[in-house]
Amino acid sequence: NKSFLYGICFASLTWVVSLYLFFQLTKSKSTFTKVPTPHSWSVKNNIVDPFLKYTKNNAGPSQTYVNSPELVKKLQPVFGSSKGSDPYEEELANLGLVRDNNDLKIKDEGYKMHAYNVLISNRLSLNRDIPDTRNKLCRKIKYEQKLPNASIIICFYNEHFHTLLRTIHSILNRTPAHLLEEIILVNDQSDIPYLHQDLDEYFKKNSLTKVRLFKPEKREGLIRARLFGARRAQGKVLVFLDSHVEVNVGWIEPLLSRIKEKQSNVVMPIIDIIKADTFAYSSSPLVRGGFNWGLHFKWENLPKGTLKRKEDFVKPIKSPTMAGGLFAIDRGYFIDMGEYDAGMNIWGGENLEISFRIWMCGGSIEIMPCSRVGHVFRSRRPYNSPDGQDTMLFNSLRVAYVWMDDYKEHFLNQRKDAKNVDYGDISSRLQLRKELKCHDFDWYLKNVYPELPLPTDDEEQLKKRWSAIEQDKYQPWHSRRRNYVAQYQIKLAGTDLCIQTAKDVRTKGSGLVLRPCKKSKNQTWYETDKNELVLAQLLCLQAGKTSPILYKCHEMGGDQEWRHKGGQKSPIYNLAAGTCLGVNKKAVNATVVMKLCGDPEPSFLNWDIIV
Ligand code: LR7
Numbered sequence: 001n002k003s004f005l006y007g008i009c010f011a012s013l014t015w016v017v018s019l020y021l022f023f024q025l026t027k028s029k030s031t032f033t034k035v036p037t038p039h040s041w042s043v044k045n046n047i048v049d050p051f052l053k054y055t056k057n058n059a060g061p062s063q064t065y066v067n068s069p070e071l072v073k074k075l076q077p078v079f080g081s082s083k084g085s086d087p088y089e090e091e092l093a094n095l096g097l098v099r100d101n102n103d104l105k106i107k108d109e110g111y112k113m114h115a116y117n118v119l120i121s122n123r124l125s126l127n128r129d130i131p132d133t134r135n136k137l138c139r140k141i142k143y144e145q146k147l148p149n150a151s152i153i154i155c156f157y158n159e160h161f162h163t164l165l166r167t168i169h170s171i172l173n174r175t176p177a178h179l180l181e182e183i184i185l186v187n188d189q190s191d192i193p194y195l196h197q198d199l200d201e202y203f204k205k206n207s208l209t210k211v212r213l214f215k216p217e218k219r220e221g222l223i224r225a226r227l228f229g230a231r232r233a234q235g236k237v238l239v240f241l242d243s244h245v246e247v248n249v250g251w252i253e254p255l256l257s258r259i260k261e262k263q264s265n266v267v268m269p270i271i272d273i274i275k276a277d278t279f280a281y282s283s284s285p286l287v288r289g290g291f292n293w294g295l296h297f298k299w300e301n302l303p304k305g306t307l308k309r310k311e312d313f314v315k316p317i318k319s320p321t322m323a324g325g326l327f328a329i330d331r332g333y334f335i336d337m338g339e340y341d342a343g344m345n346i347w348g349g350e351n352l353e354i355s356f357r358i359w360m361c362g363g364s365i366e367i368m369p370c371s372r373v374g375h376v377f378r379s380r381r382p383y384n385s386p387d388g389q390d391t392m393l394f395n396s397l398r399v400a401y402v403w404m405d406d407y408k409e410h411f412l413n414q415r416k417d418a419k420n421v422d423y424g425d426i427s428s429r430l431q432l433r434k435e436l437k438c439h440d441f442d443w444y445l446k447n448v449y450p451e452l453p454l455p456t457d458d459e460e461q462l463k464k465r466w467s468a469i470e471q472d473k474y475q476p477w478h479s480r481r482r483n484y485v486a487q488y489q490i491k492l493a494g495t496d497l498c499i500q501t502a503k504d505v506r507t508k509g510s511g512l513v514l515r516p517c518k519k520s521k522n523q524t525w526y527e528t529d530k531n532e533l534v535l536a537q538l539l540c541l542q543a544g545k546t547s548p549i550l551y552k553c554h555e556m557g558g559d560q561e562w563r564h565k566g567g568q569k570s571p572i573y574n575l576a577a578g579t580c581l582g583v584n585k586k587a588v589n590a591t592v593v594m595k596l597c598g599d600p601e602p603s604f605l606n607w608d609i610i611v
């Protein structure tokens with residue numbers, strides 16, 4: 001009987017399918033298991049963060065160490081919530097601020113190698129939650145189910161293991177599987193021992209089959225490393241990311257659907273901020289990319305009238321340039337447009353090159369406000385080019401000579417040192433420009449970036465250009481107006497000695513000492529809403545390795561971000577340094593230094609805040 005046979009076949013097929021599904025499911029469950037840990041940690045009761053209470057002895061991870069709900073709330077963005085499946089997460093979050101000398105060593109070495117706080121990164125879940133920074137309207141937008149799929153390309157040179165893994169996990173967690181063709185990782189000849197093997201092992205052990213790890217034969221620099229990755233990609237769309245990012249919920253749909261609408265749309269997420277010192281994730285305002293005549297990329301406010309109605313906050317925003325690291329482009333379009341300039345070395349300039357090229361040759365660059373990706377912004381680049389070349393200058397010269405026509409003179413006038421610098425062979429790029437029948441640079445300036453001030457502008461013209469850009473409403477983070485929330489003197493508990501600058505209130509870099517308290521400018525601290533301590537509203541208190549100094553406020557928190565309890569006998573703790581303000585003796589002219597917070601006498605660590 002035929003139908004009986006079919007019946008049996010069907011039944012066994014169902015079995016096979018469900019068995020297969022069961023396997024897949026259990027497999028995906030074990031995807032995020034144990035995280036290899038590069039160092040061991042322990043709770044040391046004698047050295048603790050002054051704002052956390054620890055139970056006696058080594059308590060297990062189930063116990064609560066943090067005693068103030070307010071503090072828990074404050075630290076949430078730093079340490080993430082306790083959700084997620086990293087088995088170490090809770091333990092790590094609870095241990096969050098414990099510091100001992102070994103930790104400090106890890107941190108210091110991490111700063112040297114990576115220019116961010118690896119101690120904190122190590123302790124954060126690879127699957128941590130980050131705040132959904134999108135505008136509310138974004139949640140209502142429905143994207144088509146059928147979107148082009150993406151190959152994500154991440155190049156890295158000496159990236160920190162956990163931070164790179166967090167980049168990958170965030171992508172796997174927040175990208176619908178059917179939209180993710182693959183993650184192509186290009187190890188640009190990192191020289192950290194075992195990094196490559198460790199990664200390879202991790203992906204194999206956890207069956208992260210979508211991750212493909214490559215290593216070119218020599219150090220290529222990020223531009224050629226991206227080309228290397230792009231040429232191995234199979235997805236319809238290429239998405240380039242830096243190796244220290246975390247993608248946010250719903251990040252990829254806005255990008256893919258905009259490219260689906262039109263192949264020549266090159267799109268970027270809003271780049272949220274992951275602080276280098278604390279890994280706190282915070283939202284970025286809506287700004288766009290510009291540049292100056294030194295050919296440095298810069299963020300700027302949106303042209304007036306861009307954000308008029310509610311809906312404008314979720315619509316694509318045109319941007320004259322891109323920052324470079326985070327964008328999506330149709331793969332075919334990328335190839336047709338001449339990929340990247342393979343003659344560029346290591347780092348810098350390629351972002352302006354691709355920006356000019358896209359706009360001048362018929363495409364467009366847009367920011368999709370509903371797509372958000374956090375990036376670790378650091379204050380210095382922790383590596384050089386192997387031969388010491390100033391690659392930013394070299395690459396910028398190539399940009400200028402290929403794309404900027406007579407306007408390159410403005411750049412050359414600014415960079416007098418560039419006059420006789422070699423910039424290699426650009427003939428193939430000039431040829432490309434011809435073949436693509438691109439507009440000239442004058443067209444770009446007039447049509448895409450009319451707000452850019454020219455060195456030849458008179459005052460009238462300058463005013464006009466500046467006023468075309470929204471000034472006060474949506475301030476970028478780097479031009480914030482400082483907001484003072486308190487004013488006080490800082491007195492060493494049990495003495496009449498206050499913290500005062502060792503030099504003049506205006507002298508950058510000067511240290512701090514104890515002097516008899518008196519109501520004077522050089523002892524008056526202004527606390528900002530970002531927990532900076534600004535002396536006489538001029539310079540910020542900044543933690544150093546051994547002692548604090550006064551320095552220009554950089555608005556980035558970290559070593560200029562302080563915590564104290566107010567009132568009497570409070571430690572003053574620095575978030576980035578992980579250490580506290582202290583002195584070695586109760587005496588006039590004693591130098592204020594950075595100390596482990598729990599240090600026993602003869603360290604003096606308690607301060608009265610006198611308002
Ligand atoms: O030799 C190298 N090989 C690499 O693979 C040097 C670097 N890299 C990798 C590196 O590991 C990282 O993933 O390239 C990426 C970018 O280097 P970063 O993170 O050290 O520099 P950055 O964040 O300052 O880089 C910005 O400018 C670069 C100019 O060439 C690139 O365009 C980066 O992609 C870009 N990053 C961003 O746009 C993220 C937002 C930052 C801003 C503004």
Ligand code: MN
Pocket residue numbers: 242243244325375376
């Ligand atoms: Mn980066």
